[in-house]
Amino acid sequence: MSGDMTHEEHGAVAVEQEHGHGHGAVAERPFADPGLPEHQPRLTDIDEKAAKRSERIVAGLFVLSAISTIAFMVCYTEVPNNTSSIVNFFPIGAMSASNFALGITLGVALFSLGAGAIYWARTLMTDVELPQERHVLESSPEDKAAGAAEFNRGLEDSGWKQRPLIRRTLLGAMAVLPLPALWIMRDLGPLPGTTQRQTAWAAGELIINDNSISLDGTQGRGIKPEDIQIGSLVSASPAAVLTAGEEVVDMMTLSAILLVRLNPADIKSQQEINWGYEGIVAFSKICTHVGCPVQLYEQQTHHMLCPCHQSTFDLSDDGRVIFGPAARSLPQLPITVNADGYLVAKAGFDQPVGPSFWERG
Numbered sequence: 001m002s003g004d005m006t007h008e009e010h011g012a013v014a015v016e017q018e019h020g021h022g023h024g025a026v027a028e029r030p031f032a033d034p035g036l037p038e039h040q041p042r043l044t045d046i047d048e049k050a051a052k053r054s055e056r057i058v059a060g061l062f063v064l065s066a067i068s069t070i071a072f073m074v075c076y077t078e079v080p081n082n083t084s085s086i087v088n089f090f091p092i093g094a095m096s097a098s099n100f101a102l103g104i105t106l107g108v109a110l111f112s113l114g115a116g117a118i119y120w121a122r123t124l125m126t127d128v129e130l131p132q133e134r135h136v137l138e139s140s141p142e143d144k145a146a147g148a149a150e151f152n153r154g155l156e157d158s159g160w161k162q163r164p165l166i167r168r169t170l171l172g173a174m175a176v177l178p179l180p181a182l183w184i185m186r187d188l189g190p191l192p193g194t195t196q197r198q199t200a201w202a203a204g205e206l207i208i209n210d211n212s213i214s215l216d217g218t219q220g221r222g223i224k225p226e227d228i229q230i231g232s233l234v235s236a237s238p239a240a241v242l243t244a245g246e247e248v249v250d251m252m253t254l255s256a257i258l259l260v261r262l263n264p265a266d267i268k269s270q271q272e273i274n275w276g277y278e279g280i281v282a283f284s285k286i287c288t289h290v291g292c293p294v295q296l297y298e299q300q301t302h303h304m305l306c307p308c309h310q311s312t313f314d315l316s317d318d319g320r321v322i323f324g325p326a327a328r329s330l331p332q333l334p335i336t337v338n339a340d341g342y343l344v345a346k347a348g349f350d351q352p353v354g355p356s357f358w359e360r361g
């Protein structure tokens with residue numbers, strides 16, 4: 001209806017409504033209501049041939065979508081997905097032919113479906129704008145009373161009040177319904193209490209330099225005290241990672257340590273001196289906040305910063321937290337040297353590494 005209104009008519013309607021809503025008072029407007037611009041018919045509104053052409057384009061896009069969907073299913077079963085089917089697609093680079101085919105077919109199917117719908121809406125569906133006046137959203141008192149009466153009658157009819165057994169069992173069933181959501185959280189992985197206590201460190205475990213680990217992960221070099229200068233920092237792992245096979249990532253993640261050599265005179269804690277070797281101290285590399293690797297070391301202050309949320313630990317004072325959200329110190333690994341002069345663990349960590357968790361003592 002309003003599609004046939006002129007610009008001036010819309011303005012007139014708006015002004016009239018302003019008068020009506022104000023209970024007789026005329027609302028002041030800072031500027032005139034411009035109303036809707038005059039509707040301009042599109043070519044497809046006035047030319048049946050153009051409309052037919054648009055219809056064919058839309059139908060063509062939908063057919064293309066259907067064909068691409070079928071092609072996707074064919075590619076899924078027919079195009080091999082193994083290393084022999086790796087091909088180079090300029091400019092994307094090397095990728096599996098199967099992934100390429102599946103991506104292209106699904107992409108074309110979704111794109112042509114969307115493009116067809118948009119083209120249909122823009123050329124053939126009506127584009128006449130219709131003003132919708134606002135009205136009071138709140139129901140009238142009569143409607144509210146009628147709704148409440150209807151609800152109460154429904155309660156009576158259902159026997160909700162008269163049958164407490166059904167009522168209570170239904171409420172009980174609904175109360176336990178969300179529990180599966182909690183239950184399936186067990187699939188997120190092992191409980192932290194069981195993993196964070198089990199690093200690969202034990203008495204006599206050789207400490208190897210992470211930089212010396214070969215690409216295949218089976219070779220690595222031990223570290224002698226003279227390899228570490230005062231102020232320097234070395235990322236290290238237990239030698240057990242060299243034979244860990246598929247467990248290597250988990251093991252390296254949990255057991256990662258940092259070796260730092262301090263001037264023994266700068267170390268503030270007697271335990272830290274006892275657990276170190278000639279000023280070389282070893283701390284877990286896993287931040288005790290939420291587990292990022294800490295590695296930003298400031299040698300003048302002996303502060304170790306976690307880049308994730310800026311927790312800062314004092315490595316000259318038992319790894320104590322001096323800033324940030326971490327709630328506890330970095331665990332220290334007691335170390336010594338073996339008969340060949342290489343650094344080894346004197347024992348495992350005396351506490352779980354990484355973030356805090358509920359069961360932690």
Ligand code: FES
Nearest residue numbers: 287289306309311
């Ligand atoms: S993980 Fe280290 S500060 Fe948050």
